[in-house]
Amino acid sequence: MTTAEMILSYAVWLALVVLCVSFLLTVWRVIRGPTLPDRVVALDMLTGIVIGFIALIAIRTGFTLYIDIAISLGLVGFLATVAFARFILSRGGRETPRPDMMKTFTASVPEPRRKSAARRTPGTGPAVRRKAKK
Template structure:
């Protein structure tokens, strides 16, 4: 029971942090800023999914976490590659 209440509170707070990162995506002065904020948003979504999985005692949501972690890493590496090529030429 205690875990459920704690999970509700944690979900609310994590949603607020998600919107903080979204503010940085919209207002970020440069492109790497936006990409960094997107990375943090991915991390927030991973946290939300884990808390949801604990709340409902559903184990298979943890597979989604693995896939999301890999996708976030691939996205930031691809963007960094593109930015470096563009900056040097």
């Protein structure tokens, strides 16, 4: 075994380990994901990870037909992501986030400043100025 083959072998094994860890974390996001768009993005990521697995198998075995399979999976995965996105848009964003998520988002947002009623003069608002220009 030459040095180049040995380096390639170690690189493939390292890539397999990294892809396995990313696969597990992405499956966790699909299961746990707080909202539907999170799950759709995770499913799209799973498609990319599986394409990576197929490419590594093609490198290890030297069988180039696997590359065609990976390209086909990429096309099907893209179409599935577009279909999921259209489904989410048709729902109109009716999904409500979990209460603990809302607490996280609203804790860092400061309360908007309100203008006091005494400082505003009647008849000088933007709507009145627009009417005056016409």
